[in-house]
Amino acid sequence: MSVMGEDALVPRARSRLPVMCAAGLGFLTLAVAWLLDSDKFSERAGIIAFGLMLERFIYCICLLAEELLFHSRQRYHGRMSEIFRACFRGSGILGMCAIFLMLMLGGVSFSVKQWSHFNLMCAGYMLLNSLGVLGPAPVEISEICEAKKMNVAHGLAWSFYIGYLKFLLPALEVNVREYSRRERLSSPRLHILLPLNARVPSKPEEEDTNVVFHENLPDLKLDRAGVRKRSYTNSVYKITHNNETFSCILEYATPLLTLYQMSQESSAGFGERERKQQVLLFYRTLSQILDNSLECRNRYRLILLNDEHTGDPHYLSRELFQNLKQQDGEIFMDPTNEVHPVPEEGPVGNCNGALQATFHEEPMSDEPTLMFSRPQSLRSEPVETTDYFNPSSAMKQN
Structure with missing residues (x-):
């Protein structure tokens, strides 16, 4: 899912421009050398x-x-x-x-x-x-790591997808449907927050008092890695902005805790600048993975939070409000509900969801017959002659 303003923050994959420039300069210097001394x-x-x-x-x-x-x-x-x-x-x-x-x-x-x-x-x-x-220059090392998927962010993004989102998001849809029978959700998607500074609070209320915990959805219990009936819980939060209240399923991306704690360990060799770059790569990689996942498509919302909001106590609620408003204009397609064609009135019938026309069948004759039509000029304009479209012929029959 796209986030407003992400193009100014998320780095794009590096192109082949340095190789092309090096090749061009190489041929140019060869030409100059040949001109100087052939x-x-x-x-x-x-x-x-x-x-x-x-x-x-x-x-x-x-x-x-x-x-x-x-x-x-x-x-x-x-x-x-x-x-x-x-x-x-x-x-x-x-x-x-x-x-x-x-x-x-x-x-x-x-x-x-x-x-x-x-x-x-x-x-x-x-x-x-x-x-x-x-x-190699730092840029070359970074390019190699990104091309070979060797960054910390790549491993964390794949772990977050394989070990959590891939099985949680399809199962979460059932819980959301049951929850919506008694209370209304502003969005059925799971909203995943990704702060650029990787500082993940234990409670969103610590960041913004306008974001308040409401209740938990029913637990999802699965047998995972030897643990019987491991529980996965998702929480519903109420967001208040401009005297309007919204509710959505909300959580922070837990792998960002790993990035933040790594930056606090000197043995990890992970500074603040590297941490921010890894957060952006994590966001880009996770977006690509989820966009290509049929199990997760249209069931999530990634919200990248810029850390340049010092002094704004309600930054989080404003961002959530903008994302929820943006989703109001989107059409949510539920892949579990099939779309069936609507039968037309008249001689067209419906058989098991398929349109079927009924025509009067005459017995076929074994004798060959010749059919002639009236000659028409090659330059004449095409005229519809069927009874259905020609009102004059229909009036004559009546």
């Missing part, structure tokens, strides 16, 4: 490319030494093929060998001076890499 350009470019790939290959050998000596059994079960795939890229090795063969077949002879240049390039690469100068 003498043996392909030979010099091949030698430089071979040197760059060689230094990366030597660094991968250093990675291989670590994996072979200390991690071959625990991480790879002694399988050398997996160790090599983890340390080397097949495309890099093939590219280096292909460039070397092309240079040799092209008649290029590597002199002692050129090998000395290769040694200096490899030495400089090793030293700079060991000092962290050539390491």
